[in-house]
Amino acid sequence: MLSKKTKYGLKALTFIARSESDMPVQVSVIAKSEQIPQKFLEGILLTLRKSGILGSKKGKHGGYYLRSLPSEIKMTDVMRVLEGPIAMVPCVSLNYYEKCDDCPDEHKCSVHKLMIEVRDNTLKVFRNTTLADLSGI
Amino acid sequence: MLSKKTKYGLKALTFIARSESDMPVQVSVIAKSEQIPQKFLEGILLTLRKSGILGSKKGKHGGYYLRSLPSEIKMTDVMRVLEGPIAMVPCVSLNYYEKCDDCPDEHKCSVHKLMIEVRDNTLKVFRNTTLADLSGI
């Protein structure tokens, strides 16, 4: 299941990408428009900023803005920041690999093989999709 | 994340598929061999039986057996029984569709489109993979 955090995060990024002015976009504006609890969204955008996807400006007339062009923001990066590993099991994760306790030899593990296939197909989608695609721009 | 339930279930199915004799396979044997807590596994196999994937025989010399050939047991069915919906959001689920609270029009939702792509690719993998593939037979 996709977490609300990820869903809200994607919606917020889309909103920012679609905003035409070059002024930063305020959390309150996004929260209202996308029906997201504002305080919850604050935390999400903070995470996205810390990861380098968003930049921010504090104080009056502050807000958030994209650090790159929408067409250069890949879903692989966004999803890893918001949702964590893309793989469904740590033993097939590229970025967060972990050995399974119960698997003596993972190359013989039937689950392993299946999950590698799923991971590769999901990665393909996320690698070929940018924020520009999501935003329809 | 794949739940332990699903992981254990897949391993158990593989184990049964590989067992050559036509005697039913006992939970205790699978649990020991695959390092799965036996009581936990009992519940999982029960679920698989109720869904029609496994059959069982009670009493002494009882156990579980496949109801179809491994090559006819598709991962779509197994995954739906063990893990639930394949889609990452209910609004793109084929079998468990639910409208999102926060989405006025899901055809305009950026998350929706992305998640349909992920779902289709994952489905493709699960549709093209059978228990025979997992079991290497």
Added chain:
DNA sequence: TGTAATCCCTACTAAATTGATAGGATTAAT
């Protein structure tokens, strides 16, 4: 210089889910 608007940060909490465990009821072979 003051004030309002805005992001930033930490801590807390309720509800749901997960990964089990416990204890027995039922069934069937010997």
Added chain:
DNA sequence: ATTAATCCTATCAATTTAGTAGGGATTACA
């Protein structure tokens, strides 16, 4: 009868999720 198995229900601790609360720090602008 005894033994070995599935079947069933209840319970539980740990974790995660989704959100709330309360304020601190920074900036624009009157």
